[in-house]
Amino acid sequence: MTMSIKETEQIRTESYVPNVYGSFKALNTPGKWKLLEVEAVGQHFLKYAQKKLGRQAWDKNENELEKKHEEEQNTEIYDEEEDEEILYCDPKEYKQQDHYAILGLSKLRYKATIEDIKQGYRQKVLKHHPDKKAAQDNTSDDSFFKCIQKAMEILSDPIKRRQYDSVDEKANVFPPSKKETVNFYEQWGKVFESEARFSNQHPVPSLGDEHSSRKDIEEFYNFWYNFDSWRSFEYLDKDTPDDSYNRNNKRYQEHKNRSERAKRKTEDTARLRRLIDDCLSLDPRIKKFRQEEKAAKAAKKHEHKINMQKTPEKIEKEEKKEVEEELRKEEKKAKEAQKKAMKKIKKVIRKSLKTANYFYDGEDIPPDVIDKLLTDTDLIIQKAPSDLMTFIKELENVTKVENIETIFKTYIKKLLEEKIIQVSDLKILFI
Known part of the structure; x- marks a missing residue:
């Protein structure tokens, strides 16, 4: 409500000084009469105007508006209706229940404050208390009330609420x-x-x-x-x-x-x-951003080409450099592939040795036996011929100890016959 009142007042400054001020005197003489136009606005004027017009006090209206706004806010926050499925929750299966929905806070969930939780709990308790239910329906079923209590217990505890919020899929x-x-x-x-x-x-x-x-x-x-x-x-x-x-x-x-x-x-x-x-x-x-970077890079490259007057010798040199760079990359890839293949070969051999109990008859295998055996296998891999992959594939397909031992002996015999390794090179493996 906005009102404006124009009033013409005569304002006169009085020089009267009460006796209580003793010897105090007025510093100035009374001023002249002045004509002023006053426009009354603001909440204090509205209060005055409402009282003058015989309506309700502004404070009362303001309280009613605040109350109405609070009620509208609560209506938006809390669920208007309860799902029938929720009303039949089993308190024993509380981990499967939706604690926020039980307290009417499914719209807020993790955003709900502790005051929202308390308010939701109070509303649900007033509505579903067993005593009230018994008086209305003559029943003593308090299952849903227990679910309400469990929801309050979890959501009012910061640690338990965090644990529940961590698995709240509906949020x-x-x-x-x-x-x-x-x-x-x-x-x-x-x-x-x-x-x-x-x-x-x-x-x-x-x-x-x-x-x-x-x-x-x-x-x-x-x-x-x-x-x-x-x-x-x-x-x-x-x-x-x-x-x-x-x-x-x-x-x-x-x-x-x-x-x-x-x-x-x-x-x-x-x-x-x-x-x-x-x-x-x-x-x-x-x-x-990537398109801009690409365009800037292309522009810079183009500018560089324009600024550089390339001779045939420079062009040939750059092309040679690019070829060398490509060869370097290919060589690096080949080394990485070889390294990966050797890692797989070692893994298969060591797995087979472990399955065969490292060709040892007893249960407690001495560490030096394992070390010598692994040294021999590393030597075989290092000096292996091109058919090493055939040897590995044979090992991958067997699980019996005697078969593994036979494959190893056959392959070592072949290496000795072809003089790829010598008997003196081996520490423990034999034919």
Whole structure:
């Protein structure tokens, strides 16, 4: 409500000084009469005007508006209706229940404050208390009330709530497919906003938009590629048996739970890495940066060609340099492939030796026997002929000790006959 009142007032400055001020005197003489135009505005004037017009006080209206706004806010926050399926939750299976939905907070989930949780709990208790239910329906079923209590127990405890939030799939926002290129910033922004709830570091940088600076974009991806997550998976642990007579069962279950937690953590880290890679590959800003870099590089190369007056000798020299560089790369690839193949050969031979108990009759194999045997096999690999791969393929296809021993003896005999190795070279292997 806005009103304006123009009033003409005569303002006169009085020089009257009360006796209580003793010898104080007025410094100036009274001023002249002045005509002023006053426009009354603001909340204090509105209060005055409402009272003058005989309406309700402004404070009362303001309180009513605040109350109405609060009620509208609560309506938006809390669920209006309860799903019938939720009402039949089994309190024994509390790990499968949606604690936020039970307290009417499915719209907020991890964003709910402790006050939201308390308010939701109070509303549900007033509605589903067993005493009230018994009075209305003459029933004593308190299963759902127990679910409400369990939800409050978990969500009001910071540690338990974090464990539940870590596995709350309904709070996840799944990334769009690679074919969806419309609304990139809006869709992927929601994905990273959802993932940011697990961050140990704050503030979490946002995805931004097409106007974001290159520095901000690089900081965003650096942050997520080095993401420090508090997400854990204890909530999915299977309950350890409370068996005082058999502690081994309890230790076994605890060990299994730890292994499952570590496995899920590894899988989640890999999932997040794939998500960031997909976003980076689809980011139109990154594509733009790469195109600009490519264009700048091409322009620089073109400028260099123009500035350099190349003679046939220089051209020949550069071409020769490029050929040498290609040969160097090919040689490097060949060495890497050979290194990889030798690693596989050693792995197959050592596996076969282990299966054959290193050709030793006893159970406790002396370390020097193993060392000498491995030295002999390394010598064979080093001086091996071209048919070494045939020897390896034969070893890969057998598992019996006698067959492995026969293959080794046959191959060593062949090497001795071809004088590739000498008997004196061998430390322990024999025909």
